[in-house]
Amino acid sequence: MIGQLIVEGLAIGACYGLMAIGVVIIYKTSEVVNFAQGEMAMFSTFIAYHILSYYHYPFWLALIITMVFAILLGMFIEFAFLRPAKEPTALGLIVITLGAEMLLMGLAGWKWGAEQKYFEIPMSFNVTHEPIKGVIISDWAIGVFVIAAILMTLLYLFFKYTRVGVAMKATQQNKNAAKIMGVRVERMFSLAWGLSSLMGAIAAMFFASRATLDPNFMMEPFLRAFAAAVLGGLMSIPGVLIGGGLLGLIENFFGYVWPEWKPIVAFLVIVLVLCVRPSGLFAKHYIKKV
Amino acid sequence: MDMKREYYEDIELIGSGVVLFWSAAFLIFLFTLPIYMPNYYIYLLNIIIVNVILAVGLNILVGYTGQISLGHAGFFAIGAYGTVFLMTHFQIPFVFALPLAAFIAAFFGFILGLPALRLEGPYLAIATLGFGLAIMHVIGTWDIFGGRMGLHAPPLDLGIPKMGFSWVLESDVSMYYLILIIAVIMIVSAINLMKTRVGRAFVAIRDSDIAAEVMGVNLTIYKTLAFAISAFYAGIAGGLFAFVCGFFDPFTFNMILSIVFLVMVVVGGLGSILGAIMGATLITYLQYDLLKNVSETPYLGDFLISVSRKWFTVIGLENFGSIALGLIMIGIIIFEPLGMYGVWIRIKKYWMTWPF
Numbered sequence A: 001m002i003g004q005l006i007v008e009g010l011a012i013g014a015c016y017g018l019m020a021i022g023v024v025i026i027y028k029t030s031e032v033v034n035f036a037q038g039e040m041a042m043f044s045t046f047i048a049y050h051i052l053s054y055y056h057y058p059f060w061l062a063l064i065i066t067m068v069f070a071i072l073l074g075m076f077i078e079f080a081f082l083r084p085a086k087e088p089t090a091l092g093l094i095v096i097t098l099g100a101e102m103l104l105m106g107l108a109g110w111k112w113g114a115e116q117k118y119f120e121i122p123m124s125f126n127v128t129h130e131p132i133k134g135v136i137i138s139d140w141a142i143g144v145f146v147i148a149a150i151l152m153t154l155l156y157l158f159f160k161y162t163r164v165g166v167a168m169k170a171t172q173q174n175k176n177a178a179k180i181m182g183v184r185v186e187r188m189f190s191l192a193w194g195l196s197s198l199m200g201a202i203a204a205m206f207f208a209s210r211a212t213l214d215p216n217f218m219m220e221p222f223l224r225a226f227a228a229a230v231l232g233g234l235m236s237i238p239g240v241l242i243g244g245g246l247l248g249l250i251e252n253f254f255g256y257v258w259p260e261w262k263p264i265v266a267f268l269v270i271v272l273v274l275c276v277r278p279s280g281l282f283a284k285h286y287i288k289k290v
Numbered sequence B: 001m002d003m004k005r006e007y008y009e010d011i012e013l014i015g016s017g018v019v020l021f022w023s024a025a026f027l028i029f030l031f032t033l034p035i036y037m038p039n040y041y042i043y044l045l046n047i048i049i050v051n052v053i054l055a056v057g058l059n060i061l062v063g064y065t066g067q068i069s070l071g072h073a074g075f076f077a078i079g080a081y082g083t084v085f086l087m088t089h090f091q092i093p094f095v096f097a098l099p100l101a102a103f104i105a106a107f108f109g110f111i112l113g114l115p116a117l118r119l120e121g122p123y124l125a126i127a128t129l130g131f132g133l134a135i136m137h138v139i140g141t142w143d144i145f146g147g148r149m150g151l152h153a154p155p156l157d158l159g160i161p162k163m164g165f166s167w168v169l170e171s172d173v174s175m176y177y178l179i180l181i182i183a184v185i186m187i188v189s190a191i192n193l194m195k196t197r198v199g200r201a202f203v204a205i206r207d208s209d210i211a212a213e214v215m216g217v218n219l220t221i222y223k224t225l226a227f228a229i230s231a232f233y234a235g236i237a238g239g240l241f242a243f244v245c246g247f248f249d250p251f252t253f254n255m256i257l258s259i260v261f262l263v264m265v266v267v268g269g270l271g272s273i274l275g276a277i278m279g280a281t282l283i284t285y286l287q288y289d290l291l292k293n294v295s296e297t298p299y300l301g302d303f304l305i306s307v308s309r310k311w312f313t314v315i316g317l318e319n320f321g322s323i324a325l326g327l328i329m330i331g332i333i334i335f336e337p338l339g340m341y342g343v344w345i346r347i348k349k350y351w352m353t354w355p356f
Helices: A002-030 A037-055 A059-082 A090-112 A139-161 A163-173 A175-180 A185-210 A219-232 A237-257 A259-276 B007-011 B017-036 B039-064 B072-089 B094-116 B122-141 B172-194 B197-207 B209-214 B219-245 B255-268 B273-290 B300-310 B315-335 B339-352
Strands: A128-132 A135-138
Touching: A002 A037, A002 A135, A002 A139, A002 A163, A002 A185, A002 A219, A002 A237, A037 A059, A037 A090, A037 A185, A037 A219, A059 A090, A059 A185, A090 B255, A090 B315, A128 A139, A135 A139, A139 A163, A139 A185, A139 A237, A163 A175, A163 A185, A175 A185, A185 A219, A219 A237, A219 A259, A219 B122, A237 A259, A259 B094, A259 B122, B017 B172, B039 B072, B039 B172, B039 B197, B039 B219, B039 B255, B039 B273, B072 B094, B072 B122, B072 B219, B072 B255, B094 B122, B094 B219, B122 B255, B172 B197, B172 B219, B172 B273, B197 B209, B197 B219, B209 B219, B255 B273, B255 B315, B255 B339, B273 B315, B273 B339, B300 B315
Parallel strands: none
Antiparallel strands: A128 A135
């Protein structure tokens, strides 16, 4: 039973981690906390659903179209909503992303209605294997682990070896210095939004195939992912993945012991952790200097 | 324009005779409003005034003290459930139950203020958000609070039934007067609070908490106090909301409501009481009246229905309110970060210096 809980918790946690990486990429690059992350992912998933159910394209083609759409959506939101804001405060930025969230949620509700839909991916939740006795692992969980590993490797390679990745890292470290060195900082912001929207869309497809698809379905997972990002410290990508895993495990174990308190236990843990370490587990606390 | 000649003018409750005249005229207008308003609009007005109380309180926290809260629906819920619970289970009369529930909310605000001492920005946002969700979940899970079925508010009795003296408010109009009087008291005390030592400490914390601490502002006391006061306002608003609606369930107090509260303050203008009042009025009106019945508005409604037929679904048109709110939020930050209060200041300046 414990093995089962661990596998399940880690799989969910990896999904949270993927979402949270999106949050972190944006936060590190442009210092915006993106509350629209979940809804951007939800909208992209709906696009995939639309392509699959109305045009009957094969899944992998729909996936590629959706990924392209997700990147464009992220870039569009940065370009249209965040770039025009002149010297916004931290609260102003949060309000803009909350506005984008409401906007996307409304659009999805207008287009696809509020009723719940089924979204299927080739990695089914019902096909299970039992490699070790007592540990049941579904195709879905295997898919999550494999995709998360691939994405992590790609991200690592991207930030380490490509020109764009290095430029983005430079932007994260020091915007002005990066600008002087000839990095187009604004373009990096757009790119970060596109990248994080892509990560979110992939995670959201996993979430949708596990539960159902409706305009509100990403709200709860996003909040958990955000909590995971905060737990990991909002700064380091591996830290966030660990944070996601921890959160998934905590949630699954508490959910097993006290099922009715499962939805909020994650937040209580977060508040407690933040009281002890105000900048999350894996980030160095930054002391403000005047 | 407003030239101050001595320090005393800074702490006057009412700046000039003009302000006093127009405030009094507006109050008289509000008190005579039920005579020439259809009854449906009185209900809408009640909700608007309840939200005004909340927005003024939230503005003390967000606009004046500079702390973010995405959990105000939680305090709102504590006010609503607390008042009704105290009245039905302990037979406490309304006049005591409402402030008591508000003090309970203020206590929770104090508790939430403790982590706020060490957190800021996104970390504080997630902590307050978690609080709001936790409250919603607790009231939805415990059967003593009606669970998912929700609660019905008892009759609103201003007297003390046990002593044989009862004065039941039944109509929306009588409730309107009660809410209006409470709102006036709350708003005047908020304006007054901002002119005192406490208010100035709040503003100092917003501008720079380190500088404030250096000047001798006790951050522990004033940050938790800001949360507690703000929660108190939310509690009062929640208690009144329970009676305006008559029925509520845990899902009424979801996260979107917290966002909408924040929108009211931001749209109205951060750090100004007048702004909070204007923002709450506009957003509540949009939400409960204009956007709710958007398909029945002339011209725009027909246009939207034809758009829905062609590209979207007609049944999903009710989501248009969410789209409009989102666009308002984004637009206000991009084009007018000071909110409606900023527009008002600009108009005032233009006319005061006219024709220059």
